[in-house]
Amino acid sequence: xxxxxxxxxxxxxxxxxxxxxxxxxxxxxxxxxxxxxxxxxxxxxxxxxxxxxxxxxxxxxxxxxxxxxxxxxxxxxxxxxxxxxxxxxxxxxxxxxxxxxxxxxxxxxxxxxxxxxxxxxxxxxxxxxxxxxxxxxxxxxxxxxxxxxxxxxxxxxxxxxxxxxxxxxxxxxxxxxxxxxxxxxxxxxxxxxxxxxxxxxxxxxxxxxxxxxxxxxxxxxxxxxxxxxxxxxxxxxxxxxxxxxxxxxxxxxxxxxxxxxxxxxxxxxxxxxxxxxxxxxxxxxxxxxxxxxxxxxxxxxxxxxxxxxxxxxxxxxxxxxxxxxxxxxxxxxxxxxxxxxxxxxxxxxxxxxxxxxxxxxxxxxxxxxxxxxxxxxxxxxxxxxxxxxxxxxxxxxxxxxxxxxxxxxxxxxxxxxxxxxxxxxxxxxxxxxxxxxxxxxxxxxxxxxxxxxxxxxxxxxxxxxxxxxxxxxxxxxxxxxxxxxxxxxxxxxx
Numbered sequence: 001x002x003x004x005x006x007x008x009x010x011x012x013x014x015x016x017x018x019x020x021x022x023x024x025x026x027x028x029x030x031x032x033x034x035x036x037x038x039x040x041x042x043x044x045x046x047x048x049x050x051x052x053x054x055x056x057x058x059x060x061x062x063x064x065x066x067x068x069x070x071x072x073x074x075x076x077x078x079x080x081x082x083x084x085x086x087x088x089x090x091x092x093x094x095x096x097x098x099x100x101x102x103x104x105x106x107x108x109x110x111x112x113x114x115x116x117x118x119x120x121x122x123x124x125x126x127x128x129x130x131x132x133x134x135x136x137x138x139x140x141x142x143x144x145x146x147x148x149x150x151x152x153x154x155x156x157x158x159x160x161x162x163x164x165x166x167x168x169x170x171x172x173x174x175x176x177x178x179x180x181x182x183x184x185x186x187x188x189x190x191x192x193x194x195x196x197x198x199x200x201x202x203x204x205x206x207x208x209x210x211x212x213x214x215x216x217x218x219x220x221x222x223x224x225x226x227x228x229x230x231x232x233x234x235x236x237x238x239x240x241x242x243x244x245x246x247x248x249x250x251x252x253x254x255x256x257x258x259x260x261x262x263x264x265x266x267x268x269x270x271x272x273x274x275x276x277x278x279x280x281x282x283x284x285x286x287x288x289x290x291x292x293x294x295x296x297x298x299x300x301x302x303x304x305x306x307x308x309x310x311x312x313x314x315x316x317x318x319x320x321x322x323x324x325x326x327x328x329x330x331x332x333x334x335x336x337x338x339x340x341x342x343x344x345x346x347x348x349x350x351x352x353x354x355x356x357x358x359x360x361x362x363x364x365x366x367x368x369x370x371x372x373x374x375x376x377x378x379x380x381x382x383x384x385x386x387x388x389x390x391x392x393x394x395x396x397x398x399x400x401x402x403x404x405x406x407x408x409x410x411x412x413x414x415x416x417x418x419x420x421x422x423x424x425x426x427x428x429x430x431x432x433x434x435x436x437x438x439x440x441x442x443x444x445x446x447x448x449x450x451x452x453x454x455x456x457x458x459x460x461x462x463x464x465x466x467x468x469x470x471x472x473x474x475x476x477x478x479x480x481x482x483x484x485x486x487x488x489x490x491x492x493x494x
Contacts, residue, residue, distance in 0.1 A: 044328045046074035046336035052082045053343040056089035056099075060191060061242045062249065062361075069244075073325065073332040076376060080251035080359045081336055083238055087196070088213060090347055098213070100172060100196055107178065109171035109426055110433065116466055117433030117493070121178035130200075130217060131169045132158060132304070158301040159309040159387055161272045165202040166304045167384055168219065168231065171426060172196040180427070180436040184418045185479040187411065188246035195248075195426065199235030199384045201272060207232060211353045212255065219304070234258055234272065235384040236354075239406075246417065247369055247408040251359035252382045259383045262295065262312040273311040273383065282312060296387055311383050314390040318358035318377025318401070329376060333358055357382060360402045362410075369408035374401075414485030416441055421463045428464045432493040437470060438463070439488040446473055446487040456489035467491040 051057075059082050063075040087100040094102055103125070110118040110127035118127035159167050174194040176183070183189060202219075203209055212232030219229050234255045239248040259273045260266055265282035274282075274295075281289030293310045317330045337355045344352040358377025367373045380401050381390040407422040409415035417423040419441040431438045442459045446452050452473045460467040472490035475483060 044074065044331040044335065046077055046332040046339065048081065048336060048339040048343060049078070050343050052085040052340075053089075053345075053348050056086040058083060058086045058099075061244055064244075071244075073328045073376065074336070076249060076359050076361055077251075077332050077336050077356060079240075079249060080238070080356055081340055083240060083251070084236070084253055084354075084356070085340075085348070085351070087236075087238065088348070088351060100198075101215075105175070106172040106194070106196065107175055109173065109429065111429075117429040119433045119435070120173075120430055121175075121434040129170055130219065131171075132166055158306065159273065159298045159311065159384065160306045161201050161204075162275060162308045163202065163204040164305050164308050165204070166301075166306065167234070168200045168217075169385075170198050170200070172198075173426060173430065177424075177427060177430050178434060180431045180434075180438060183427075184416075184439050185477070186418055187416045189241045189248070189418060189424065191241055191243040191246075193241040193248075195237075195239045195424065197237040197385065198233055199382070200231040201234050203230045203232045206270065211350065213350060213354075233354075235382045237382065237385060239402075245361055245365065246411070247362045247365060247403075248406070248423070249359060249361050250380070250402040250406070252357045252380065252385070253354050254357055254382055254384065256353055256355055259311040259313055261316055262314050265312065273309055275308065275310060278310045296390055298387060309387070311387055313383050315377075315379040315381070318360075318380035320379060323378050325375065329358070333377070362403075362408065365410060366412035367410040368413060369403040369406075369410075371403075373410075374403055377401075416485065416488075419488050428467065432464065432466050435493065437490055437492040438467065440467070440491045442473075442487040442489055444487070445475065446489075452487075452489070455487075456491075459489045460491035463491060466493055468494050 059079050062071045062079045064070055065072045065075050087098065089099050091097050091099050091102040091105070093104050099105060107120050108125065108129045110120045110125070110129050111131075112118045112127055161167065173196070174192060176190065176193060200215070200217075203212065203214065209230060209232065214230055214232050216228040217231050218226060219231075220227060232255070235258070236253040237250070238252075239250050241248045255272070257269055257272055259271055260269065260279050260282060262282060265274075265279045267276065267279050267283050271279060275293075278289070278293035278295070280286075281293055282295075295310050295312050296314070298309045317333045319326055319330050323329070333356055341352060358380045360374060360376045360378070360380050362369050362373045363375050364373055371378070378401060379390075383390070406425065407420070409417055409420060409422075418427075419439045421428050421438075421440060428438055440459050440463045442455050444451075444455060446455055456469040456473055460469045468491065470490040470492045473487055475487050477484055
């Protein structure tokens with residue numbers, strides 16, 4: 001498989017930290033068993049399709065195997081794996097890159113040196129695109145100064161592999177997101193809208209590049225230094241909206257040697273984010289050793305080199321026994337992870353080193369994304385993207401899974417997912433960088449200019465510190481003339 005080389009600037013930034021501690025270790029099974037044959041005792045055996053790999057294509061909708069309007073858990077995981085296979089396939093327009101790296105299909109989120117959004121919608125690619133997660137803002141209810149693009153969904157401080165190298169992130173999105181005005185005339189993002197977030201590590205002397213999706217990148221902070229470093233993909237988020245699922249289907253994949261399970265650690269594996277000593281403490285359930293290792297508790301940092309992080313997975317497949325549809329969810333994931341293995345040959349052989357952790361969606365799109373309406377891996381987290389947010393409490397006010405950070409408003413309720421800036425956290429950055437104004441939904445219905453002057457400025461700045469009110473507001477849809485469920489304020493980049 002061919003991979004591409006690019007020159008990339010790095011950006012180290014700090015934001016308000018979303019505090020989440022890890023007080024227990026409680027996973028279910030070790031992911032290194034994923035490639036084993038499927039047990040005949042599994043009640044839910046999710047099959048793979050060879051065409052995902054022989055003729056890769058991006059699915060446009062989740063199947064409805066249980067009848068009209070009724071998709072099985074397996075349907076969602078097949079959608080996730082088929083999407084992943086396509087995105088990791090060689091581009092037909094440029095065989096030097098994979099589909100997710102193909103600039104004719106996806107744009108890459110870019111920022112300026114000062115951290116402000118750059119134009120990610122033009123044909124120039126001269127800004128920063130590779131980021132370091134140095135801190136993560138509290139989602140929902142807290143104004144933050146650094147846009148969400150710096151981090152992934154949930155999590156906190158910087159993490160380092162066992163070679164003391166920092167983890168890098170980049171973000172891609174479907175080209176339709178550049179048409180801000182057209183999208184904001186709709187309540188939901190149109191089918192096919194896609195956001196991709198990738199985590200990368202520096203490949204060390206003991207890493208086999210053939211076991212990683214790789215790219216060569218310039219990660220040096222000095223502009224005159226043009227040397228490149230080989231990076232390996234260790235985590236991959238994909239969020240795809242479909243006509244039947246405008247809330248987006250949220251799925252995440254990881255490299256299989258990222259981290260051990262907290263409760264059943266495998267000590268024979270050379271983990272990228274757990275030392276031999278600390279993994280042994282996990283396996284032996286050495287309470288003092290586990291405390292001293294400070295698992296899943298990295299600290300903020302401003303350096304590309306640092307103390308190696310100790311990370312373990314709290315919930316295998318993002319699920320705990322007793323969760324809704326636990327058996328169907330975990331067995332659908334594990335069997336499909338196993339059932340794709342015979343097809344991972346040729347250019348796809350490298351994917352045998354990755355696995356689907358889980359996915360999340362809602363059952364009824366007319367309702368909001370509260371926990372009772374969520375399905376799939378309810379405790380979904382990626383160990384290298386949501387390191388600190390793995391301790392998911394389904395009874396808490398803030399449930400730190402995908403929908404805890406990315407709020408969806410049901411179609412039957414008042415509100416728009418394209419103007420709330422709650423579902424997509426990069427949409428405002430895309431608009432600002434490309435000099436497009438946004439309609440941002442206010443918290444109240446505004447009935448006078450005086451109210452607008454009081455409410456709209458904070459509506460804009462709460463959405464993004466880079467947005468200012470342009471003096472306009474309305475309660476009517478520009479496309480239909482109908483009454484909007486809530487007032488929108490006109491917000492433009494500073």
